[in-house]
Amino acid sequence: MSVLVNKNSRVIVQGFTGSEGTFHAGQMIEYGTNVVGGVTPAKGGTEHLGRPVFNTVQEAVQKTGADVSIIFVPPAFAADAIMEAADAGIKVIIAITEGIPVKDMMIAKKYIKSKDVVLVGPNCPGVITPGEAKVGIMPGFVFKKGKVGVVSKSGTLTYEAADQIVKAGLGVSTAIGIGGDPIIGTPTKEAVELLMNDPETEAIVMIGEIGGNYEPVAARWIKETGNKKPVVGFIAGQTAPPGRRMGHAGAIIGGADDTAAAKMKIMRECGIHVVESPADIGETVLKVLKK
């Protein structure tokens, strides 16, 4: 078991023939991900990286049985690509694209609500189930198979956490990069819930940032459902000034409730093992698993 993606996932790449799509699709194939094809409008019928290219997601799904799509489409067209994938019956959409206008994402999120689909991202590194499937842009070698689930808003901080987990002698069940935008498909709580329900995951690392209320919502849910698995938490941006956007579109302190300090306090009250230094993630996971 694992969540969202595994060795049976049949993956297509939207924005397949662009430079980002080409590079990362190549890396995913090398990793062993079952990439069954790609979509680039008006390039249907050709072949790319030894895989078929289709004009529409619908055609790709019909011809390849794809159930997962990863999106590298440029920001101006990415929300449309998300809706196209949902309409075609894709079950898991992973949107890597950074810089999608908020208005477009409001519409896309509303649109996919009525469909049987999970959207991860946008503005995320993707999802990896080590040894089975890498559907994202993360360096695969950092992630070794194991029992710790990772949920994170940030890319390189996810790699950092995975690296520490592996160096502590543990491994990762599935790492979910949920994305750093103000509107994302799978907020922290939903991602944590997937891992709580995954029998192979024994502990969870939850990495958040300033801005929004996803982490407190997740923390309260974890407490209400009885803290079934130990959770180690970190919030980046303890030193970030209010009102300034720190790189990610969603990483901005809007009020007293979305500071790192406020989030960490709620997480602690909900029984989460909060670390103040991101250097302590690996050790702390080891400690809570030994208890």
Add this chain to the structure above:
Amino acid sequence: MNIHEYQGKEILRKYGVAIQRGIVADNPEAALQAAKELHAETGTQWFVIKSQIHAGGRGKGVIKETGSKGVVLAKSLAEVPEKVKAILGGTLVTHQTGPDGKVVNKVLIAEDVYYPGEADPKEYYMSILLDRSKGIPVIMASTEGGVNIEEVAETHPEKIVKEWIDPTIGLQAFQARKVAFAMGWEGNAFKEGVKFIQSLYNAYIGLDASMFEINPLLKTSDNKILAVDSKVNLDDNALYRHKDLAELRDLTEEDPLEVEAGKAGLNYVKLDGNVGCMVNGAGLAMATMDIIKLSGGEPANFLDVGGGANAETVEAGFRIILKDPNVKAILINIFGGIVRCDRVANGVVEAYKKIGNISVPIIVRLQGTNAEEGAKIIEQSGLKVYSAIVLKDAAMKVKEVLA
């Protein structure tokens, strides 16, 4: 992106949002001319002179050099040039600008809308913004206007009404009526209020705004509804489809180092600390700032060099960070995934040699692909650069060089 009050009002007017009329000026003569035009157009006898800076609290703020308030009233045409002189070119300090304040380069000459009449004028609050937890826009309105809305939210949350809007079908008339009734508007004010809310929402969607705040929103003594102030915040990610709005950006309102970094394609935010940092990825960059603090320093900046950290980006980053005189040490923290650490290390050495006399200690932490090779390159370079692989060691090194 933030824009000035006068720019925000002008844009809102194009969408049919009723606003307090005003004309912008950058010298006392132009201000007098503006006041004359305004008098001819609206009949106003009094003129409100409003400093145009990107910060709130202007009315209570004070001009350092002259002692004038940031917003003043001229009760005749003759008073206008003199009062403008006391503001223009001065440094306005408000609770939002910090003690350094901001230089006022422009003033808005606005009509007086608080004239006496059958009823007292009354101030309200209205905003439209993204409700991040629901992923849709929300209209917030309150009968408590002209004050800090966060205080109202704390002391009288019941005095703030919220109306969420389904962005796929847009604002419905009944929703606008609900808000207007909640404000207690009647007769002409109700009619104008409903139209105001609808126009404001159309502008919000049409402009790809991320936040509108109208505070105060005024009901005049003759029962009209209009925006006296406007705070307009636009979605940076959508500016590509609003070229005209992108031109409204006022670079003099921004930190010069941030402007320079932006030109080099770097995501940089200037802070007040003593340890500069250069990191790949926004989350890791914030985490690195936190580590600096935990090691006894204060972060001097946020800097995300993005995925492809190479010699050019590292050099550009160095140059920006070194322009900040407060910087006593620099921590470079790169997690090499796709980008290889040995290449980043070579980039650091190359940039270091190119810049020459760097007098502050530099700690380079490279982890990920080819981390060992990267560390070796740094150590053998003969430069005054410390290397680390594990994040903990990097934190310790920061502590050492600050001691």
